[in-house]
Amino acid sequence: MTTASAAARPLVDRAAPIEPAAYVELLMNITRREVKGRYSQTLFGVGWAIAQPLATMAVFTLVFSRLANIVADVPYPVFAYAGLVPWFFFLNSVNSGTMSLVQYRNIVTKTYFPREIIPLAQVSSRAIDLAAAAALVALLMAYYGIGLTRWALLVPALLVLLVAFTVAVTLFTSAVNVFYRDVSPVVQIGLQLWLYVTPIAYPLSKVPLRWRGWIAANPLTGVIEGLRAAVVYGREPDWALLALSTVLTAIALAGSFALFKQLDRYFADVI
Amino acid sequence: MSSDAVAIRLDRVTKRYRAGRSRTIVDLVASAVDRARGAEPDVYSAARGRTSAAIVALRDVSFDVAEGSGLGIIGANGAGKTTLLKLISRVTWPTSGRVQVAGRVVSLIELGAGFHPELTGRENVYLGAGLFGLTRREVDRRFDDIVQFAEVERLIDMPMKRYSSGLYARLGFSVAIFSNPDIVLVDEVLAVGDASFRRRALESLRRLIAEGKTVLFISHDLWNVRRLCDRILWMDEGRVRASGPAGEIAEQYMEQVNLRALANQNTALESHRRGTGEIRYAAVEIVDRSGRATSSVREGGALTVRATYDASAPIHAPVFQIAIVDVDTGMTVATATSSRDDVPPVVDGRGALECIFDPLLLRRRQYTLRMTIADAQQLVSYDVVTAGPRFAVTAGAGGEPAEDEGFVALPFRFEHRARVLSS
Numbered sequence: 237m238t239t240a241s242a243a244a245r246p247l248v249d250r251a252a253p254i255e256p257a258a259y260v261e262l263l264m265n266i267t268r269r270e271v272k273g274r275y276s277q278t279l280f281g282v283g284w285a286i287a288q289p290l291a292t293m294a295v296f297t298l299v300f301s302r303l304a305n306i307v308a309d310v311p312y313p314v315f316a317y318a319g320l321v322p323w324f325f326f327l328n329s330v331n332s333g334t335m336s337l338v339q340y341r342n343i344v345t346k347t348y349f350p351r352e353i354i355p356l357a358q359v360s361s362r363a364i365d366l367a368a369a370a371a372l373v374a375l376l377m378a379y380y381g382i383g384l385t386r387w388a389l390l391v392p393a394l395l396v397l398l399v400a401f402t403v404a405v406t407l408f409t410s411a412v413n414v415f416y417r418d419v420s421p422v423v424q425i426g427l428q429l430w431l432y433v434t435p436i437a438y439p440l441s442k443v444p445l446r447w448r449g450w451i452a453a454n455p456l457t458g459v460i461e462g463l464r465a466a467v468v469y470g471r472e473p474d475w476a477l478l479a480l481s482t483v484l485t486a487i488a489l490a491g492s493f494a495l496f497k498q499l500d501r502y503f504a505d506v507i
Numbered sequence: 508m509s510s511d512a513v514a515i516r517l518d519r520v521t522k523r524y525r526a527g528r529s530r531t532i533v534d535l536v537a538s539a540v541d542r543a544r545g546a547e548p549d550v551y552s553a554a555r556g557r558t559s560a561a562i563v564a565l566r567d568v569s570f571d572v573a574e575g576s577g578l579g580i581i582g583a584n585g586a587g588k589t590t591l592l593k594l595i596s597r598v599t600w601p602t603s604g605r606v607q608v609a610g611r612v613v614s615l616i617e618l619g620a621g622f623h624p625e626l627t628g629r630e631n632v633y634l635g636a637g638l639f640g641l642t643r644r645e646v647d648r649r650f651d652d653i654v655q656f657a658e659v660e661r662l663i664d665m666p667m668k669r670y671s672s673g674l675y676a677r678l679g680f681s682v683a684i685f686s687n688p689d690i691v692l693v694d695e696v697l698a699v700g701d702a703s704f705r706r707r708a709l710e711s712l713r714r715l716i717a718e719g720k721t722v723l724f725i726s727h728d729l730w731n732v733r734r735l736c737d738r739i740l741w742m743d744e745g746r747v748r749a750s751g752p753a754g755e756i757a758e759q760y761m762e763q764v765n766l767r768a769l770a771n772q773n774t775a776l777e778s779h780r781r782g783t784g785e786i787r788y789a790a791v792e793i794v795d796r797s798g799r800a801t802s803s804v805r806e807g808g809a810l811t812v813r814a815t816y817d818a819s820a821p822i823h824a825p826v827f828q829i830a831i832v833d834v835d836t837g838m839t840v841a842t843a844t845s846s847r848d849d850v851p852p853v854v855d856g857r858g859a860l861e862c863i864f865d866p867l868l869l870r871r872r873q874y875t876l877r878m879t880i881a882d883a884q885q886l887v888s889y890d891v892v893t894a895g896p897r898f899a900v901t902a903g904a905g906g907e908p909a910e911d912e913g914f915v916a917l918p919f920r921f922e923h924r925a926r927v928l929s930s
Contacts, residue, residue, distance in 0.1 A: 245574075245689065247516055247607035251597040254640035262637035269623045269634060276625045346620040348597035348612070349638050501600040504593065505524055 251348050263353050263360060270361035285365030286372055288328075289320035296320075300437045310468055311380045318373055318468045319436035319460050325366040326402050326456065327427055333358035333406030334413050334423050341507050351500040352493070355410040359402050373467065385470030394466060397478075398459045401485040408492035411499045414507050430454075435461055440477075452477055455484045513609065514690055514721040515572040515595055520604035522565040522590055564590040566745045567604070574609070574689075575719040577712070579732035579753060581760055582742035588725045591742070592616060592692045595723070610689025613639050618696050619679025624668035628659055631667055632682055639686040649685045656711070657681035658704075677704055684711050691715060694725045709735060729757050730872065754902065761873070761899050762803060782890040786818040786825060786880050789857070793876075793896050796865075803899045806916065809865035810898070812876060816890075821855040824883040829862050833914045834873040834897070840915065868916045873899045 254262075275281045293316045301312035333355045337344060340354050377383075413419035434456045435443065443451050451457055458481025462473040565587045572578050580588045593599045594606050596614035621638040622631040632653055636646045646653075654663055657677040662670060670678070676696070684691065693712065697705050712722050712735055726732050732739060732753065739756035741748040749756050792813045795801045804810045812829055827850060830841040842862055844850045850860065876895030881888050 245512070245514075245609035247513060247609045249605065249607055251608075252611060252640075255642060257644075258637065258640050258642045261633075261643050262640075265630075265634040265637045268630065269626055272625045273623060342617075343621050343638065345593075345598060346616045347614055347638050349640065504599040 254350065259350065259353070262349065263357055266353060266357035267360045270357055271364060274361070282364060282368045285324075285368045289317060289324050289369050290372070292320050292324075293317045296437045306438050306442060310382060314373075314376045314380055314382065314468055315439075315464070316437060317376055318464050319434075321366065321369045321373060322398050322460055322463055323431065323434065323436050323456070324369065325362050325398065326405075327431075328365065329359040329362045329402045330405050330409060330423060330427060332362075334409040334420050336406075337410050337414050337503060338417070338507060344507055345504045351503060352407060352496055355406045356403065358410075359399065359406055377468070382468065383470065384467070387466040387470055387472060390466040390473065391463065394459055394462045394473075397482060397485060398456075398463075400489055401455045401459065401481075404485060404488035404492045407496045408488075411492075411496045411503075414499070414503050430456075439464075452480060453484070455481045455488065457481065512574040513571045514574040514576075515609075515723070516570075516605075516607045517591075517594070518569050518605040518607070520565055520568045520594065520601045520606060521563065522587075522594065522599070523561045523563050523602045525561055563745055565594075565601075568745070568747055569604075570740060570747060570750060572721055572723065574721055575716065576738065577716045577722045577724060577736035579736035579739040580723060580725045580742060581727070581729065581732060581739055581756075582748070585744075586742040587745040588742050589616065589694055592694050592723065592725065595690070596692055608690065611640065611687065612690045612692065613683050613686050613688035614692040614694075615680065615683050615696050616692070616694045617679075618676040618683075622667055622675065622679065625666055627666055628654075628663040628670070628678060632663075632678070635679065635682040636686050639683065639688070641686055645687070649687075653678075653681045653685045656685070656707070673701060673704070680708055684715065688715075688720060690721045690723070692723045695727065697726070697728075697731065729761070733757055758901055761901060764899075780890070780892060782880070782888045785820055785889050786816055786822050786854070787890040788878060788880070788892055789815045789817045791876065791878060791892070791895050793898050802897060803901050804867055806871060806900055806902060807866050807868075809863070810867045811864070812862040812878075813859065814861075814878065815857065815859045816854070816880065817857050818855050821853050822882075822889070823853055825850065825854055825889065826879075826881045826883060826885055827860060827862075828879045828881065830877040830879075831869070831874050832877050834875055838914060839877070867900065868918070869900050870914045870916045871900050871902060872914050873897065874914075 278284070280287070293313055296316040297313050300306045300316070306312070336354050336358045337351070343349075344351065344354070409419055409423050413423075433451060434454055435451060440448065440451060440457060440461050458474075458477045458479075462478050462481075465471050465473040568587075568591070580591060582588055590599070592614060593616070594601055595608060596612050596616070597608075598614070598616075600606075619631075619635065621635045623634065626634065629650075632650060633643060633646050636649075636653075637643075641649075654660055657674070657680070659670075659674055659678055662674065667675060667678075680696065691712065697708055709731060712724070716722050716735070722735065724732060724735050736753050738751065739753045739760075740750040741756050741760055749759055792800055793802060794811045794813055795804065796809045796811075798811075814827070814829075816827075818825075826843055828841060828843040830839050832839045844860075875897045876892070878890075878892040878895050879888055880890040
């Protein structure tokens with residue numbers, strides 16, 4: 237029946253790569269598995285994705301706009317919320333991504349497939365949350381009477397940058413977490429601090445000049461400032477800042493992907 | 508259909524695992540000191556722990572598997588069988604040596620490992636097949652076959668958390684074998700599921716081999732191994748103990764297992780013991796025609812069970828029963844002294860009796876003895892030995908593998924006529 241056996245397949249040392257279509261579909265399927273697992277048997281479902289930045293926005297509004305007296309050129313709730321939406325995408329992706337390989341231990345130790353799909357699915361499964369939370373940005377802007385400009389067309393490119401940096405961090409933390417479970421608490425503490433060195437509650441322009449360089453070296457700074465400029469302010473983003481973010485993100489992504497691929501052959505042994 | 512092409516090649520493969528799993532700061536400092544002293548580096552460049560604590564799962568293993576063949580892998584627990592499959596499926600990597608594979612590998616180390624209970628059967632088919640590298644379109648084409656083979660048509664749109672474990676395993680197996688593999692790795696997964704599914708699963712693996720696919724089959728059930736595989740690899744403590752034609756290696760393996768069992772027989776008699784104890788078996792021995800203790804009998808040969816008993820009081824007409832139990836299936840044939848004049852009306856003190864099977868009409872399988880002594884009405888059990896000595900029936904002079912199921916070898920013959928006259 238099989239005529240293929242006439243032409244013998246060559247012996248190879250590495251697993252045969254799967255087709256790009258199969259790769260994407262597997263990513264989508266694991267993403268679906270994640271989303272279903274997360275929201276099944278919850279009453280509020282994807283609403284939790286909105287509640288999280290909304291609650292933080294309320295706190296920020298109280299603390300930063302009243303007590304710390306940070307003045308933005310737009311209503312502070314819109315300002316803060318627009319920064320919190322990408323932030324929570326990053327935070328949640330990294331948090332669940334870090335533990336993802338360990339959680340999928342059962343598959344990782346029993347079948348071979350490109351392992352990076354598991355942390356990638358954690359990031360892509362947060363896209364739904366991002367979309368839901370972003371819808372509220374539109375509502376808030378309408379409420380405060382802020383319109384969009386042509387700069388809003390930059391949003392897709394900025395989201396690509398956000399996703400790329402999120403993937404870079406997630407690949408790194410998920411791989412290292414397989415070997416040292418300490419990574420997970422370290423990541424959680426780190427993320428709490430990271431929130432405050434990213435211009436979310438405050439604009440970069442309010443940061444004292446001598447620290448501004450350090451804050452700008454955080455790739456999320458360019459992304460969040462850029463998104464806020466393009467959507468909320470409707471003006472041209474700071475191109476130099478964006479260029480810096482892009483370069484740093486590219487380096488981080490290449491580095492962490494290479495590291496992941498170096499480590500992934502040991503996953504099944506130590507996980 | 509079989510050709511000379513090689514589907515799997517292992518070349519001097521060694522696999523070490525770290526023994527401990529938790530590495531702490533202290534370990535890291537210790538290993539850093541070791542390294543500074545010039546000790547040999549650990550295999551895990553990424554995560555070095557103390558270098559000393561390693562388990563060697565495979566030592567210097569080399570073999571080839573021809574395309575289109577079935578290879579059975581046997582051996583005791585911890586012999587390295589599963590590690591072999593994990594290396595071939597790329598789940599893990601060799602510490603040294605080379606593993607080469609031709610074509611797509613599908614591993615069945617655990618059935619339905621990739622399934623998620625919240626997803627429906629349908630969604631899980633796509634997810635599971637995706638893990639084996641199939642695209643949606645490829646799954647579409649096979650979907651009906653997969654569902655039909657697993658016999659889950661009714662439940663396919665229900666979340667899999669509602670499935671029984673047997674159904675779960677069935678769908679897992681079905682997805683795997685319809686995933687267009689060139690090489691299938693099966694690790695003792697046929698132990699789940701009912702008899703009819705087991706049979707169909709085995710049948711489907713056989714069909715894959717006939718179609719030119721390669722199947723590696725780990726099982727403790729030598730019977731199934733021999734039905735599926737023409738060659739056997741016997742692993743022992745991480746090394747290849749023997750490999751060759753299935754019948755030959757299975758015989759060697761059984762002999763070794765039986766030698767070990769023989770050494771344990773006296774202690775085994777003392778465990779698994781019940782009964783009131785007025786009269787008990789003192790010793791049980793299996794001997795061959797020449798009276799030597801043995802634990803294997805050739806097909807069609809003779810076997811004698813030689814038992815001694817101790818009665819602490821006079822017992823009236825005890826019934827000695829000796830049952831032969833098939834180890835794999837629990838099927839039993841029994842003999843009893845009740846209807847015969849083999850035993851005197853009253854026994855007291857020490858005595859001996861022999862039960863002679865000549866010829867022993869049993870097929871090549873593994874057996875154990877279950878022995879009881881009961882009163883005449885068989886209401887009181889004086890002694891019950893549930894796990895007595897073990898023995899195996901091995902190939903006779905013919906040496907052809909017995910394909911038949913069941914364990915009693917009834918004498919029979921076929922008669923064939925070329926033309927049947929209709930009346």
